[in-house]
Structures are given as structure tokens and as C-alpha cells.
Amino acid sequence: xxxxTGQKRLGRPALTADELRQRKQSILDVTLAVVAEQGADALxxxxxxxxxxxxxxxxxxxxxSRDQLVHEAFDQHAxxxxxxxxxxxxxxxxxxxxxxxxxxxxxxxPDFAQRCVLWIEFAAAAQHDSQLRDLxxxxxxxxxxxxxxxxxxxxxxxxxxxxxxxxxxxxxxxxIDGFELAVTIEARGAEPAAVLGQLKGTARALLxx
Numbered sequence: 001x002x003x004x005t006g007q008k009r010l011g012r013p014a015l016t017a018d019e020l021r022q023r024k025q026s027i028l029d030v031t032l033a034v035v036a037e038q039g040a041d042a043l044x045x046x047x048x049x050x051x052x053x054x055x056x057x058x059x060x061x062x063x064x065s066r067d068q069l070v071h072e073a074f075d076q077h078a079x080x081x082x083x084x085x086x087x088x089x090x091x092x093x094x095x096x097x098x099x100x101x102x103x104x105x106x107x108x109x110p111d112f113a114q115r116c117v118l119w120i121e122f123a124a125a126a127q128h129d130s131q132l133r134d135l136x137x138x139x140x141x142x143x144x145x146x147x148x149x150x151x152x153x154x155x156x157x158x159x160x161x162x163x164x165x166x167x168x169x170x171x172x173x174x175x176i177d178g179f180e181l182a183v184t185i186e187a188r189g190a191e192p193a194a195v196l197g198q199l200k201g202t203a204r205a206l207l208x209x
Contacts, residue, residue, distance in 0.1 A: 024062045027052050031073040036117045040125040071131055074122050078139035095153030096209050100200060107196040116180040143173055160208035168206050175202055
């Protein structure tokens with residue numbers, strides 16, 4: 001019988017930094033899907049591990065706790081939403097098409113309904129989680145880029161609002177939040193296409209264009 005002394009032990013090769021990042025991102029994507037289906041309060045590490053096809057131990061290699069998992073999942077989701085808005089915004093476009101493109105990116109995507117559910121779920125969870133509140137506040141502030149678009153339209157005389165720009169932006173943000181709630185509870189008339197049309201119609205009325 002030959003000796004194995006001195007032989008290198010074979011095993012699964014270590015993952016590269018990029019592979020580790022992709023695996024972590026995949027787990028966060030699964031977490032968001034579980035939150036959308038079950039709710040943030042009901043989220044369990046075991047459910048995420050099962051849905052992601054990994055062990056509890058592997059999951060805890062990336063996330064020390066359930067809270068860390070929830071925070072990082074929301075942070076990834078918020079970054080995605082902000083990046084979607086930023087990609088849609090074209091500073092070189094005419095004011096109304098520029099604003100309409102942002103609305104299209106918000107309410108016209110195939111994942112709009114899921115994003116609405118996630119926003120409401122995280123908002124509810126943030127009531128008792130200061131770190132999550134800070135994350136949500138940062139995501140909400142990103143929406144204030146609408147002020148830049150509104151200001152540009154006013155300066156170009158494409159918009160003739162009867163209200164101050166700050167008030168209009170506040171109204172639009174409140175309207176988007178309200179529509180997200182309506183979509184989440186599947187209220188009558190809250191289909192994404194209808195929401196998008198009402199959002200644009202209300203914005204036109206507020207902006208006088």
C-alpha cells in the first residue's frame with residue numbers, strides 16, 4: 001500500500017474575488033425575491049439558503065446575521081433603483097421627454113410590481129430599524145434629482161408651474177409612493193400601465209406643460 005505522505009491534498013479550488021462577489025450578489029437577489037413573497041419580518045436564513053441552493057453555513061460565510069442580510073439586500077435594491085433612474089435621465093433631452101423617460105424607467109419596467117412590494121416591506125421594517133431608515137433616507141434623497149429636471153424645464157420655459165419647484169417635487173414623490181402602495185395591495189386601477197399614465201398626466205398638470 002503506497003504512502004500518501006507528502007502528496008498535496010486535492011479539493012475544490014478556491015473561488016476568485018469576482019466569483020465570490022457574484023455569489024454574494026446572487027444570494028442578495030434571492031433574498032429580495034423571498035422578501036417580496038413572504039415579507040421582511042418573516043424572512044428566515046433557512047428560507048434564503050434553500051431558495052439560493054446553499055447551506056446555512058455557506059450563507060453565514062457571507063452574512064453574519066439576518067439583519068446584515070436584510071440591510072445589504074435593501075442596499076443592493078436601492079442602488080439598483082437609483083442606477084435605473086440615473087441611466088434614464090438624459091440632461092441633453094428636452095425637459096418633458098427627459099422627465100417622462102425617468103417615469104418610464106420607474107413604472108414601465110417588468111419588475112415594477114416587485115419593486116413596489118419591496119419598498120413597502122422595507123419601509124415597514126425601517127420603523128424599528130435605524131440603520132434601515134438611514135438606507136431608505138439615502139434612496140429617497142436620490143429621487144430629488146427630479147428637482148434638477150423641473151428646474152431645467154422652468155428655465156427653458158417648457159414648464160410653467162403654479163407651485164414652487166420644491167412643492168411640485170414633493171407632490172410627485174408622494175404620488176409615486178402612493179402608487180407603489182396601491183400596486184402592492186393590487187388596488188383596482190393600479191395596473192402598472194395605468195399608474196404610469198396617471199403619473200405622467202398629473203405631472204403635466206402640475207408643471208403646466
